[in-house]
Amino acid sequence: MNDLDNIINGLRENGIEFLNDEPLSLYTSIKIGGKCDIIIFPKDEDELLFVAGLLRNNSKDYLIVGFGTNTLFRDEGVSFPVISFKKGFQFIKEINSSEEELEGNTANSKIALEVGSGVALSRVLNYAVKNCLSGCEFFFGIPGTLGGALRMNAGSKERVVSNIVESVEIITGEGAKLNIKKEDLLFSYRNMDIKGVEEGYFITAATLALIKSDKSKILENINIFKERKLRQPLGEYSLGCIFRNPAGNAAGKIIEEIGFKGFSKGDAVVSDKHANFIINKGGASAKDILELIKNIQKNALLQKGVELSTEIKIV
Ligand SMILES: Cc1cc2nc3c(=O)[nH]c(=O)nc-3n(C[C@H](O)[C@H](O)[C@H](O)COP(=O)(O)OP(=O)(O)OC[C@H]3O[C@@H](n4cnc5c(N)ncnc54)[C@H](O)[C@@H]3O)c2cc1C
Numbered sequence: 177m178n179d180l181d182n183i184i185n186g187l188r189e190n191g192i193e194f195l196n197d198e199p200l201s202l203y204t205s206i207k208i209g210g211k212c213d214i215i216i217f218p219k220d221e222d223e224l225l226f227v228a229g230l231l232r233n234n235s236k237d238y239l240i241v242g243f244g245t246n247t248l249f250r251d252e253g254v255s256f257p258v259i260s261f262k263k264g265f266q267f268i269k270e271i272n273s274s275e276e277e278l279e280g281n282t283a284n285s286k287i288a289l290e291v292g293s294g295v296a297l298s299r300v301l302n303y304a305v306k307n308c309l310s311g312c313e314f315f316f317g318i319p320g321t322l323g324g325a326l327r328m329n330a331g332s333k334e335r336v337v338s339n340i341v342e343s344v345e346i347i348t349g350e351g352a353k354l355n356i357k358k359e360d361l362l363f364s365y366r367n368m369d370i371k372g373v374e375e376g377y378f379i380t381a382a383t384l385a386l387i388k389s390d391k392s393k394i395l396e397n398i399n400i401f402k403e404r405k406l407r408q409p410l411g412e413y414s415l416g417c418i419f420r421n422p423a424g425n426a427a428g429k430i431i432e433e434i435g436f437k438g439f440s441k442g443d444a445v446v447s448d449k450h451a452n453f454i455i456n457k458g459g460a461s462a463k464d465i466l467e468l469i470k471n472i473q474k475n476a477l478l479q480k481g482v483e484l485s486t487e488i489k490i491v
Pocket of ligand 1: 205238240241242243244245246261293294300317318319320321322323324325326327328329331332346377378379380409410414415416417489
């Protein structure tokens with residue numbers, strides 16, 4: 177029996193959902209990517225602990241994916257297991273940490289939400305609006321899961337996930353369940369590392385600190401982000417911003433200035449609405465996207481002396 181058979185048997189015996197030979201294009205917002213041998217959908221911590229054990233014994237490498245809205249899968253696909261958070265870890269719980277906060281549950285009191293890592297940011301935002309909680313209005317128009325948003329420290333110029341996170345629950349590759357406090361979460365521009373924890377950890381939940389507020393004020397805040405999103409090609413197949421903004425500059429502006437707005441390679445097109453977005457018009461391959469990226473990088477360096485590095489994960 178090979179490693180993949182061992183994994184499949186273990187999953188079957190424990191009733192854990194998985195699919196074989198699955199096109200990864202179904203698991204990313206840009207609809208591109210070759211096949212994976214196996215994609216696994218753990219639904220809760222117990223299943224994930226079991227999966228982590230199977231991976232430790234049978235596979236050195238694995239890939240974690242949320243909604244794949246920041247991930248470009250290569251055309252060749254991947255031969256190691258993919259762990260998807262698309263179906264599991266779907267809970268939102270309100271927790272009040274002290275009697276004082278319970279009594280003072282009025283405007284401006286702090287409310288902690290425990291949210292599963294598979295929950296869509298749009299669902300967290302809907303919950304917040306319904307319950308008059310302010311702080312996550314910047315989630316508007318960011319199409320990922322909370323787990324992906326934490327890993328990417330997603331957000332906007334003014335506000336990012338690190339501003340509202342109090343702690344994160346993880347399961348390490350070694351199978352340890354840990355609660356990591358904010359001071360050990362090492363956030364930077366579009367990245368989060370954890371002090372003393374190796375790559376390969378699974379985020380299962382996080383506690384977000386929000387503030388009780390007026391619904392009208394929250395809707396007003398959302399409108400600011402809504403307007404900004406009108407300048408992005410939201411209905412199209414994309415991964416959001418492809419490049420990181422160089423210090424003091426905007427990658428989209430640089431791409432526009434070097435003449436790449438609307439430029440295409442096959443069905444991969446630099447958006448003419450926002451030049452830091454590359455759109456798949458339907459038939460683009462990962463190779464097309466990567467060639468376009470290289471071409472932009474080469475020209476940004478030649479024409480502007482600027483090194484553009486990618487924000488997206490390429491696997
Ligand atoms: C139209 C559009 C608009 C966007 N706008 C914005 C924006 O305004 N601001 C912004 O910051 N981003 C934006 N993005 C990018 C993207 O939506 C965010 O980065 C989002 O947070 C990624 O979430 P995801 O679940 O899709 O992550 P994925 O792409 O699935 O994964 C991203 C990374 O997180 C890791 N990961 C995911 N889940 C877990 C988990 N549970 N445990 C451990 N690791 C995990 C993956 O391994 C990968 O390294 C946009 C994307 C699109 C398509």
